[in-house]
Amino acid sequence: MARLIDLQDPLNSDAYSEQNLEQPQTKTSLFCLWMKMSLIQPLLTRRGFSTSSQNLVASVLFERLPVVIPKIDPVVYAFQEFSFRWRQQYQRRYPDEFLDKSDARGKGDYQIDYVPAPRVTEADKNNDRRSLQRALDRRLYLLLYGKSYGAPSGKPVWHFPEKVYESEETMRKCAESALKSVIGDLSSTYFVGNAPMGHMVVQPTDDQSRSPSFKRFFFKSQVIAKNKYNIEKCEDFVWVTKDELMEYFPEQAEFFNKMIIS
Structure with a gap:
């Protein structure tokens, strides 16, 4: 047997x-x-994955790129002008017959009366920070005023578009959901990469001793071919430059100054 x-x-x-x-x-x-x-x-035994009660929050730095070329520094402009004159002085000259033919081209053509758009807009004059038509030579970042995760006593504060991670596939998906809940449509946006541009650990204050600490991850997204958004789910919003952004986050100014390079 x-x-x-x-x-x-x-x-x-x-x-x-x-x-x-x-x-x-x-x-x-x-x-x-x-x-x-x-x-x-x-x-053969089943692997165990570590679980943590610490919450994760995805925040979005929604930026508008410069619309016009920034003004050139006077020192840089003087050097460029000197370099141009130097090249003109020692460049190789063409025979006159070639120059005459080239000069004859375009004679008699009409001239277009071109008036460049002003670099300083009405929004700049009125300091309208709710408009995207301002600081055309700078990058602008969207800030919301309302309830934010981890805010003391649930009071409204200035913050970036955010969302607490729940069951999304990745943290980037969570960031996309955060921005979509604010502007409604992501067709005119572009997320830069899949990894966050930075993160910070937020510890509870003395008034929030019972609240757990959490990690906030920042993702960058850019405005694509749009001059106005219908911002929702907030009491107020502003589009600010990097220097103006520090006024809204004085305690984290050093952190944001290092994270936002441009």
Whole structure:
């Protein structure tokens, strides 16, 4: 009658007789089998993943890129003008017949009366920070005024578009949901990369001793071909430059100054 043998126990008296143990080849085979099972057994067990009660928050730095070229510094402009004159002085000249033909081109053509758009807009004059038509040569960042996760006593504060991580596939998906809940549509936005541009650990204050600490991850997104958004789910909003942004976060000014390079 056949019996089942436990191979994980090479020293089982029921599995192997004393006669088989006396043979050198059998002893070597048993030792090798025991070693293999010792190495494989931990791999067969289910891995345990560490869980933490610490909450994760995804915030979005929604920025509008410069619309016009920034003004050139006077020192840089003087150097560029000097370099141009230097090249003009020592450049290789073409024969006159080539220059005459090239000069003849375009004669008699009409001239277009071109008036460049002003660099300083009405929003700049009125300091209207709710408008995207301001600081055209600077980057602007969207800030919301309302309830924010971790705010003391649930009071409204200035913050970036945010969302607490729940069951999203990635933190970037969570950031996309945060921005979508504010502007409604992501077709005119572009998220830069999948990884966050920075993160910070927020510790509870003395008034929030019972509240747990949480981690806030910042993702960058950019405005694409749009001059106005219908901002929702907030009491107020502003579009501010990097320098103006520090006025709203005086305690985290050093952190944001390092994270926002441009």
